[in-house]
Amino acid sequence: MAENTEKKELWRWLEARWTNPDIDWKQGKIVSAGIDVGSVSTQCVVMVDGDLYCYSSLRSGSGSVDSAWRGSNRALEGTGMTVDDWHYCVGTGYGRVNVPMSKRAITEIACHGRGANWMYGPQVKTILDMGGQDCKVIRVDEKGKVTNFAMNDKCAAGAGRGMEVFADFVGVSINDVGDKSFEIDEEPKPVSSTCVIFAKSEAAGLLKEGWQVSKVLAAYCSAMAHRVWELMVRVGIEPELSITGGIAKNRGVVERLEKEIGMKFQEKKWHNPDYIKRNYPFDTQIAGAIGGALFAKALAEKGKA
Amino acid sequence: MLANWGYQDGSGVYFITIDTDKCNGCRECIEACPQRVFEVGEDPADPLREEPVAFVVDEQRRKLRFACSPCKKYLTAEGGSAASRTPAELLAKELKNLPCVAACERGAITHSW
Numbered sequence: 001m002a003e004n005t006e007k008k009e010l011w012r013w014l015e016a017r018w019t020n021p022d023i024d025w026k027q028g029k030i031v032s033a034g035i036d037v038g039s040v041s042t043q044c045v046v047m048v049d050g051d052l053y054c055y056s057s058l059r060s061g062s063g064s065v066d067s068a069w070r071g072s073n074r075a076l077e078g079t080g081m082t083v084d085d086w087h088y089c090v091g092t093g094y095g096r097v098n099v100p101m102s103k104r105a106i107t108e109i110a111c112h113g114r115g116a117n118w119m120y121g122p123q124v125k126t127i128l129d130m131g132g133q134d135c136k137v138i139r140v141d142e143k144g145k146v147t148n149f150a151m152n153d154k155c156a157a158g159a160g161r162g163m164e165v166f167a168d169f170v171g172v173s174i175n176d177v178g179d180k181s182f183e184i185d186e187e188p189k190p191v192s193s194t195c196v197i198f199a200k201s202e203a204a205g206l207l208k209e210g211w212q213v214s215k216v217l218a219a220y221c222s223a224m225a226h227r228v229w230e231l232m233v234r235v236g237i238e239p240e241l242s243i244t245g246g247i248a249k250n251r252g253v254v255e256r257l258e259k260e261i262g263m264k265f266q267e268k269k270w271h272n273p274d275y276i277k278r279n280y281p282f283d284t285q286i287a288g289a290i291g292g293a294l295f296a297k298a299l300a301e302k303g304k305a
Numbered sequence: 306m307l308a309n310w311g312y313q314d315g316s317g318v319y320f321i322t323i324d325t326d327k328c329n330g331c332r333e334c335i336e337a338c339p340q341r342v343f344e345v346g347e348d349p350a351d352p353l354r355e356e357p358v359a360f361v362v363d364e365q366r367r368k369l370r371f372a373c374s375p376c377k378k379y380l381t382a383e384g385g386s387a388a389s390r391t392p393a394e395l396l397a398k399e400l401k402n403l404p405c406v407a408a409c410e411r412g413a414i415t416h417s418w
Contacts, residue, residue, distance in 0.1 A: 109350040146350045150309035150320065154367050195315075230313065234320070295352055 010173050011164035013041075013246060017056040017074055018281055023048050025081055030300050033086045034111065034292020035071055035102060037064045037095030040132025040161055041246065044071035045289035046081070050297055052275070054079055057285050060132075064095030072101060088300035090292040094133070106295055108288050109138060109149050115291030116244050117144025119282070121271030125238040128228065128257075128265075129287065130247035132160040135228055137235040144291075150235045155195060158227040160246040162196040163253075166220055169200055170213050174250075181217040181252035188215050190223035199223065221252035228253075229260045242266045244287035308350055310361035311369045311417070319369045320417040321405075323359055325350075327413035330357035337408035340365070340372045359413070373416070376403050380418070 025031060028048035036043045038060060045055040056075035060067045068091070072083055083089070083101045091099030092111040099105070108129075116127040122142040129136040134153030141147055156162045167174040188211075193199040203216050224247075243265045247253050258264050268284060270276050311320035325348060334343040344362045348354040365372045374380075379399040380391055391399075400406065406414050 104352070106352045107349045110352055113350075146306050148307040148309070149350060150311075152312050154312040154314055234309065234313070234318070298353065 010168045010171060013174050015058050016283060017077065019054040019079055020052055020280065022278065023051060023053050025053055025079065030297055031086050032293045032296035032300055033089040034289040034296055035068050035089065035091050035099050036093040036108065036111065036288035036292060037067050037091065037099060038093045038132050041285060042067040042071040043286045043289035044075040045286055045293045046075055047293040047297060052280065055286050055289065057283060064098035065100055067095065068099040068101065088296040090296040092288050092292045104299065106292060109136060109146060109151065111288045111291030111295065112136065112244060113138045113140040113146040113291065114144040114294050115287035116242050118290055118294055119270065119287055120242040120266050123240045124242045124266060126241045128232060128241065128243045130159060130228065130245040132246065135159055135231060137232045139235055139238060148235050150231055152231055158224055163247065163250065165196055166200065170203065170216055172213060172217065177217055178251035180214050181221045183214040184218050188219045190226055191219045217252060222256045225253050225257040225260055228257060232261065237261060237263065239263055240266050244284045246285055248284035306350060308360060310366055312367055317370065318417050321361055321369060322415045324413045325358045327411040328358050329411060330359065333408040334359055334405045334414060337404040339375060342372055343405065
């Protein structure tokens with residue numbers, strides 16, 4: 001491949017922030033927050049009386065403390081709120097023990113179960129979270145309580161970081177990987193390597209053989225889909241299914257996974273009809289932080305009682 | 306809840322499953338395990354649960370295959386290193402005899418390999 005003279009950050013996914021225009025937080029009784037410091041991304045969600053008030057989704061820095069501060073400052077931008085106005089804050093994710101403003105750390109398993117249940121609704125029984133450096137399959141009951149889970153965090157191959165590395169390697173923006181992986185005549189065999197490093201050299205070989213970039217992407221996406229499927233089978237797949245995390249935004253993986261399972265994931269939209277009507281943004285990356293904020297609310301109420 | 310602690314990689318599937326509905330937090334598994342794989346405390350996957358529960362400690366989770374190998378002599382003695390190559394009957398019998406599994410009165414612990 002020709003060398004890239006222009007240094008583009010192809011792995012860079014879109015950061016986000018949002019404030020709910022319909023809430024005056026000063027009228028609220030309980031302000032709860034969840035901060036999900038992941039290995040790749042950090043999200044901060046603030047809820048007022050259990051309603052989504054504002055959130056941010058940023059790239060994690062090198063330190064969890066710094067990431068937590070950047071996440072919360074960004075979420076609170078323009079709201080007039082400070083972290084001192086929070087009644088309770090829960091830290092979750094990989095860096096959960098290093099969230100300075102949190103009163104308690106809760107694992108991402110519990111938070112994702114609760115968060116996805118709240119976002120998608122009680123009909124969701126199986127949640128697949130594809131994070132930056134791990135992949136989790138969580139079964140929940142209708143209240144969002146975890147009944148069965150498994151996580152693979154041993155390597156990044158079936159996770160977002162692996163996709164970032166791969167996108168960068170083949171020179172395609174990570175936001176276009178999904179669409180681009182379908183610009184093919186026929187579906188290639190998945191890359192055989194389960195490790196990102198080996199998959200990368202395998203891809204280099206395929207490109208050298210004259211494979212088009214889109215075909216190589218297809219082979220990588222289906223390998224990732226298959227890896228995740230194995231983990232889902234272990235825990236058991238009970239409909240409805242929902243997907244959270246960054247990879248949820250990559251249809252190259254999601255649609256191939258649906259084909260392998262023979263079931264569709266729930267449409268990415270709010271359970272709360274009011275939220276749909278008001279057109280609140282639905283971001284699969286904030287599920288963990290939402291769960292954190294919901295636990296924070298529960299714990300704040302428990303503390304008061 | 307079935308808590309599956311462990312991982313899966315190119316060499317096999319290594320999960321210890323703890324049924325938290327059966328576990329009463331008696332700590333027998335901690336004593337039984339020569340490798341200190343278990344801990345008992347606040348449920349990592351259910352923050353609202355009041356009673357302590359057993360789980361696999363963080364340091365061991367990503368290397369269970371090796372942490373548990375001293376108790377799994379059957380894998381190498383009879384059927385090669387992979388669980389899939391061990392005769393099913395033998396595997397089923399041996400899995401019941403593992404110190405942690407035998408120590409758990411409630412039968413809350415199971416191994417996948």
